[in-house]
Amino acid sequence: MHVPLEQQTPPYxxxxxxSQRTEGDHGYGQMSDVMVDMASRQPGFLGVESYRDTGGAGVTxxxxxxxESIxxxxxxxxxxxxxxxxxxxxxAGYSLKICKVERAYSFEA
Structure with missing residues (x-):
């Protein structure tokens, strides 16, 4: 059973x-969907969040x-x-960082 990310206990x-996208899709959207689906079935996967602005800058x-899972x-x-x-x-460019989450908490109004 997959436990929602908000309920995961650190560390993880x-x-x-x-990233900064280039102009046009060129199959990116479809491959992105495939990657999220495949990653979600990988041992050790806990969740994903992704954001992209209208200028093509994004963070996943x-x-x-x-x-080891990574x-x-x-x-x-x-x-x-x-x-x-x-x-x-x-x-057009990207950077990748791997970080250890020691504590996590959230708030909802």
Missing amino acids: YAVIFS ISYWRDL RHWKENPTHQVAQDKGKEQWY
């Missing part, structure tokens, strides 16, 4: 992918139980194809 890891944060996802052959396409076609 966040992979922060900040995926959450993982441990560093490594397995990075090495996934279909994910590697998407990574290559990103460098060739979809991104």
Whole structure:
């Protein structure tokens, strides 16, 4: 059973992918949907949040139980194809950070 991210108990890891898209879709939207679906079925996957502005700048944060789960996802052959396409076609630039979440809390009015 998948536990919602808000109910996960730290520590866990966040992979922060900040990017600037190129013009046009060129299959990006479809591949993005495939990647989210595949990642959600990977052992250790906890959740994902993604935001993009009208100028093409975006941030996707995926959450993982441990560093081994992140490594397995990075090495996934279909994910590697998407990574290559990103460098060739979809991104003008990007940065990636892996962070350990020690504490997490939220508020809702």
